[in-house]
Amino acid sequence: KLINVHVCRFQMAAEPVNLNEFQELARLALPKMYYDFYAGGAEDEHTLKENVEAFHRITFRPRILVDVSRIDLSTTILDYKISAPIIIAPTAWHKLANPEGEVATARAAASCNTIMVLSFTSSSSIEEVAASCNAVCFYQLYVLKKRDIAATLVQRAERNGFKALVLTADAPRLGRREADIKNKMIKPQLKNLEGLLSTKVSSDTGSNLEADAREAMDASLSWKDLEWLRSITNLPILIKGILTREDAIKAVEVGVAGIIVSNHGARQLDYSPATISVLEEVVHAVKGRVPILMDGGVRRGTDVFKALALGAQAVLIGRPVVYGLAAKGEYGVRRVIEMLKDEFELTMALTGCPSVKHITRNHVRTEHERI
Numbered sequence: 001k002l003i004n005v006h007v008c009r010f011q012m013a014a015e016p017v018n019l020n021e022f023q024e025l026a027r028l029a030l031p032k033m034y035y036d037f038y039a040g041g042a043e044d045e046h047t048l049k050e051n052v053e054a055f056h057r058i059t060f061r062p063r064i065l066v067d068v069s070r071i072d073l074s075t076t077i078l079d080y081k082i083s084a085p086i087i088i089a090p091t092a093w094h095k096l097a098n099p100e101g102e103v104a105t106a107r108a109a110a111s112c113n114t115i116m117v118l119s120f121t122s123s124s125s126i127e128e129v130a131a132s133c134n135a136v137c138f139y140q141l142y143v144l145k146k147r148d149i150a151a152t153l154v155q156r157a158e159r160n161g162f163k164a165l166v167l168t169a170d171a172p173r174l175g176r177r178e179a180d181i182k183n184k185m186i187k188p189q190l191k192n193l194e195g196l197l198s199t200k201v202s203s204d205t206g207s208n209l210e211a212d213a214r215e216a217m218d219a220s221l222s223w224k225d226l227e228w229l230r231s232i233t234n235l236p237i238l239i240k241g242i243l244t245r246e247d248a249i250k251a252v253e254v255g256v257a258g259i260i261v262s263n264h265g266a267r268q269l270d271y272s273p274a275t276i277s278v279l280e281e282v283v284h285a286v287k288g289r290v291p292i293l294m295d296g297g298v299r300r301g302t303d304v305f306k307a308l309a310l311g312a313q314a315v316l317i318g319r320p321v322v323y324g325l326a327a328k329g330e331y332g333v334r335r336v337i338e339m340l341k342d343e344f345e346l347t348m349a350l351t352g353c354p355s356v357k358h359i360t361r362n363h364v365r366t367e368h369e370r371i
């Protein structure tokens with residue numbers, strides 16, 4: 001009997017039924033230092049909790065007696081048709097989760113027919129990822145003091161068929177993640193930067209992530225530099241890290257191809273707002289001129305639906321992908337995306353939305369709206 005109980009427990013752990021269960025599997029699979037690095041947020045982790053909980057405060061206004069015998073989840077982002085409005089966010093160092101690193105993640109993206117945004121701080125190179133599969137990939141860029149490095153990386157991304165650049169603009173300095181400080185988090189290799197940086201910054205033995213980032217990152221980057229960025233690439237540029245109408249308007253003015261409403265998974269400025277709570281402010285300011293994506297705290301298909309109802313074209317998922325990778329490699333990432341898609345599809349059926357175009361503002365009620 002005892003053995004049976006153990007078998008049952010193992011099976012429960014082995015085949016998760018939702019994204020949160022993948023987090024628990026990842027915690028069991030990873031060394032504490034790596035798990036904390038992936039899971040942690042800045043300082044009090046107030047925003048980390050809020051990113052998830054703000055979704056819980058939004059409820060549905062479901063419509064009945066709509067023909068939902070066929071549901072179409074597909075959508076188009078910058079001309080790329082994807083199977084559902086769920087994209088892989090750029091996250092650092094996938095080889096800490098699995099030896100195949102970003103190559104496994106990209107293969108999962110390809111088999112789920114979605115887009116992967118490869119992180120600037122990836123542990124597999126641009127070339128390895130491009131050669132591994134035919135996933136549609138965007139390249140996420142940080143701009144370092146050595147500006148010519150950005151130009152080199154952008155050219156490599158273009159040459160290898162990456163389709164867009166994502167400029168992450170909310171990290172002039174690294175947020176204070178206290179678990180990493182306590183754990184003396186090691187700094188893994190930055191694969192794409194090999195040979196481009198001084199040995200000090202590219203070594204894998206340093207332990208102060210914040211100091212190293214401060215030395216390398218160009219904190220002087222400002223709106224006028226978008227012109228420079230546009231001069232070194234023909235790729236469309238999306239800006240990631242927008243949380244206010246003011247910055248959304250500026251982004252449109254400088255000619256970006258898209259906006260990602262994001263607080264960097266609550267790893268930068270604690271007490272920045274939950275992203276889902278400011279999405280509408282940005283949507284109203286942009287007035288449909290460029291597509292708006294969002295990330296932060298998306299853990300359920302219902303969250304995907306809520307983001308779309310409030311005006312996002314798609315969501316990105318960060319931590320759940322890394323948890324899937326840590327728990328079960330490429331298969332785990334695939335399962336994470338498939339589960340979210342399945343939940344999203346069910347939500348569409350139960351709210352009366354046969355396609356993503358049918359999802360409207362009227363299908364949700366935020367906490368500020370009277371019943």
Ligand code: FNR
Nearest residue numbers: 038089090091092119168264265296297317318319
């Ligand atoms: C990130 N994020 C991030 N963003 C970015 O632009 N470049 C990067 O290298 C990273 N690295 C990174 C590492 C880890 C471990 C995490 C958790 C996050 C932020 C990421 O792209 C995304 O904004 C958030 O992860 C979204 O929130 P959720 O889905 O993790 O809640």
